[in-house]
Amino acid sequence: MTEDLRIGHPIIDTDHQRLFDIINNFNTLSVSLSNETRMHETLKALYRYGEEHFQREQKIQIDCGYPYCSTHAAEHKKLSDEIAGIATDFFIKKSKPLDRDAIKFLNQFLEDWIIRHVKKVDMTMEHYVVTTMSSGGDGGSAVERFASLDMVALVVDAGAASRDMLCRTLIRMGVTIVLEADGIVDGMKKCMGDPAPDFLVIGSGLEFQKFIGTLRSTQAAYVAALPAILAIDPADRVAEDVAAACGMQGAFLKTQTAQEISQAIRRCLA
Numbered sequence: 001m002t003e004d005l006r007i008g009h010p011i012i013d014t015d016h017q018r019l020f021d022i023i024n025n026f027n028t029l030s031v032s033l034s035n036e037t038r039m040h041e042t043l044k045a046l047y048r049y050g051e052e053h054f055q056r057e058q059k060i061q062i063d064c065g066y067p068y069c070s071t072h073a074a075e076h077k078k079l080s081d082e083i084a085g086i087a088t089d090f091f092i093k094k095s096k097p098l099d100r101d102a103i104k105f106l107n108q109f110l111e112d113w114i115i116r117h118v119k120k121v122d123m124t125m126e127h128y129v130v131t132t133m134s135s136g137g138d139g140g141s142a143v144e145r146f147a148s149l150d151m152v153a154l155v156v157d158a159g160a161a162s163r164d165m166l167c168r169t170l171i172r173m174g175v176t177i178v179l180e181a182d183g184i185v186d187g188m189k190k191c192m193g194d195p196a197p198d199f200l201v202i203g204s205g206l207e208f209q210k211f212i213g214t215l216r217s218t219q220a221a222y223v224a225a226l227p228a229i230l231a232i233d234p235a236d237r238v239a240e241d242v243a244a245a246c247g248m249q250g251a252f253l254k255t256q257t258a259q260e261i262s263q264a265i266r267r268c269l270a
């Protein structure tokens with residue numbers, strides 16, 4: 001991200017950098033049309049992180065007395081809808097061919113999408129946010145990030161809310177693609193699929209011992225050796241010992257802050 005696109009607020013600028021990273025990753029993947037699934041997952045990551053960033057940005061706007069909050073929120077909604085529309089047309093309905101011309105269009109569109117918004121719309125809040133700078137609680141800046149920009153994680157958790165929280169935390173940590181599964185069967189399928197995950201985060205509400213047993217005895221060596229971390233519900237604290245006994249890389253409590261969870265995940269994977 002170039003200097004002229006910096007707003008001067010650390011949380012907003014970090015978020016914008018992350019959106020640029022995801023778009024650059026899409027650009028890299030699109031060199032080969034055979035990366036269609038990964039391109040789709042990257043657009044999903046862009047949509048998800050975009051939504052989270054827009055909410056965070058809107059909260060900062062309210063806190064600092066920015067007078068154009070509702071117009072700006074409408075612009076954010078339009079941006080999210082545009083990404084969802086592209087993902088649907090090219091990767092779900094496949095109503096438009098994903099050929100070289102389409103890829104050229106998509107890369108140009110994504111670059112315009114972010115630059116146009118940051119330059120023309122976000123810059124209007126520069127004066128307000130910079131003069132009212134505050135760290136603001138969890139805010140999004142404190143999460144520990146991964147050094148690599150090309151990571152795929154798989155979250156297997158039966159609870160929609162906690163699964164979403166885990167996915168969002170991983171995206172904030174810099175994971176490019178976060179896959180989700182709500183049970184063991186789908187989880188195993190995604191372990192063997194494309195894109196292949198680099199590590200797993202598994203909710204303790206599942207029969208995780210059975211899952212890890214199946215995983216470790218899989219024929220494919222890469223899948224059998226996948227690092228797996230347990231995300232424990234407060235009611236299942238005993239699960240921490242069980243996780244270590246069945247060969248998982250570590251465990252953390254789900255009810256911690258995003259910062260604490262990110263630190264625990266980094267520790268488990270070190």
Ligand SMILES: [Fe+2]
Pocket residue numbers: 057072076117121122
């Ligand atoms: Fe914005």
